[in-house]
Amino acid sequence: MATLTAAQRRQQDRAAYDAFLAACPARKVLERISDKWVTLVLAALGDGPKRYRDLTRIIAGASQKMLTQTLRALERDGLVARTVTAEVPVRVDYELTELGRSLHAVVRQLKDWAECHIAEIEQARTAYDS
Amino acid sequence: MATLTAAQRRQQDRAAYDAFLAACPARKVLERISDKWVTLVLAALGDGPKRYRDLTRIIAGASQKMLTQTLRALERDGLVARTVTAEVPVRVDYELTELGRSLHAVVRQLKDWAECHIAEIEQARTAYDS
DNA sequence: CTGCATCCTGCGAGATACTG
DNA sequence: CAGTATCTCGCAGGATGCAG
Numbered sequence: 001m002a003t004l005t006a007a008q009r010r011q012q013d014r015a016a017y018d019a020f021l022a023a024c025p026a027r028k029v030l031e032r033i034s035d036k037w038v039t040l041v042l043a044a045l046g047d048g049p050k051r052y053r054d055l056t057r058i059i060a061g062a063s064q065k066m067l068t069q070t071l072r073a074l075e076r077d078g079l080v081a082r083t084v085t086a087e088v089p090v091r092v093d094y095e096l097t098e099l100g101r102s103l104h105a106v107v108r109q110l111k112d113w114a115e116c117h118i119a120e121i122e123q124a125r126t127a128y129d130s
Numbered sequence: 131m132a133t134l135t136a137a138q139r140r141q142q143d144r145a146a147y148d149a150f151l152a153a154c155p156a157r158k159v160l161e162r163i164s165d166k167w168v169t170l171v172l173a174a175l176g177d178g179p180k181r182y183r184d185l186t187r188i189i190a191g192a193s194q195k196m197l198t199q200t201l202r203a204l205e206r207d208g209l210v211a212r213t214v215t216a217e218v219p220v221r222v223d224y225e226l227t228e229l230g231r232s233l234h235a236v237v238r239q240l241k242d243w244a245e246c247h248i249a250e251i252e253q254a255r256t257a258y259d260s
Numbered sequence: 261c262t263g264c265a266t267c268c269t270g271c272g273a274g275a276t277a278c279t280g
Numbered sequence: 281c282a283g284t285a286t287c288t289c290g291c292a293g294g295a296t297g298c299a300g
Contacts, residue, residue: 007275007276013190013191014190014191014274016190017189017190017191018191020191021191025241025244025245025248026169026240026241026244026245028244028248028251029240029243029244029247029248029251030163030164030169030240030244033160033164033240034160034163034164036293039156039160051261051262052261052262052263053261053262059147060143060144060146060147061143061144061147061148061150061151063293063294063295064262064263064294065263065264065293065294065295066292066293066294068262068263068264069293075258076254076255076258076259077251077254077255078250078251078253078254078255078257078258079251079254084262087261088261089261089262090261090262090263090300091261091262092261092262092263099247099250099251099254102243102247103243103247106239106240106243109236109239109240110156110159110160110163110236110239110240111155111156113159113232113233113236114155114156114158114159114160115155115156117159117229117232117233118155118158118159120208120229121158121159121207121208121209121229123208124206124207124208124209124229125206125207125208127208128205128206128208129206137295137296144294181281181282182281182282182283183281183282193273193274193275194282194283195273195274195275195283195284196273196274198282198283198284199273214282217281218281219281219282220280220281220282220283221281221282222281222282222283
């Protein structure tokens with residue numbers, strides 16, 4: 001039928017909006033850095049290349065699965081470079097690319113804002129909770 | 131017993147790291163704006179106050195539950211102000227606070243970076259996928 | 261050391277229905 | 281109009297075991 005129920009209509013709008021968001025550059029980047037571990041990896045690699053093992057130690061909270069998954073995603077996006085050295089045992093180094101360092105800089109802006117305004121937020125929270 | 135298995139040790143490290151992250155201001159703010167709808171609400175309110183109904187229309191992808199939840203969270207953090215007018219029917223307006231506008235500015239920085247570098251990322255992706 | 265494959269669980273988010 | 285309450289379900293992410 002040509003007419004739709006309100007529910008169907010809403011679902012269509014939902015889908016259209018999702019498609020719209022999927023095409024938005026800002027959204028793509030935001031979703032990338034929104035990942036729990038991405039910014040931590042950026043920070044860890046911020047001061048020079050690191051081996052896989054080093055990263056597991058530095059970012060103690062990440063499971064191996066998540067760390068690998070994060071690194072793969074960052075590599076795919078050209079933010080991190082992966083270098084395999086055929087020693088025994090194998091050695092794999094990760095480092096930020098130019099693009100990665102650029103993004104890292106933006107994230108630091110965010111960090112600066114956070115440290116500058118977190119007190120206001122906390123204050124608002126306790127005020128709200130009472 | 132005093133000694134722990136490797137698995138237990140890892141779990142402890144995990145917990146400690148989580149606690150560390152929980153205390154990090156940058157992380158708190160990042161998790162706030164990481165929420166799928168937060169930045170959209172910031173953007174929607176960026177050009178003046180809006181009624182609840184307006185927001186549901188502007189952000190067509192958000193379910194009512196998510197929109198309300200998002201607005202409550204932002205209000206709690208002092209980023210958005212909620213004003214109830216006792217008309218019939220009830221009228222509720224939302225607008226960015228000073229703090230909210232400040233955060234919005236930072237998010238726009240991120241958006242600018244995204245629009246400036248998205249091409250490189252897309253390019254890296256297609257290169258990686260082949 | 262550096263990973264991939266599999267299984268399993270908890271929680272977030274949508275759908276739906278009701279209220280002031 | 282502006283929400284709240286409840287139920288259900290998919291899937292992100294942890295645990296574990298195996299491989300090059």
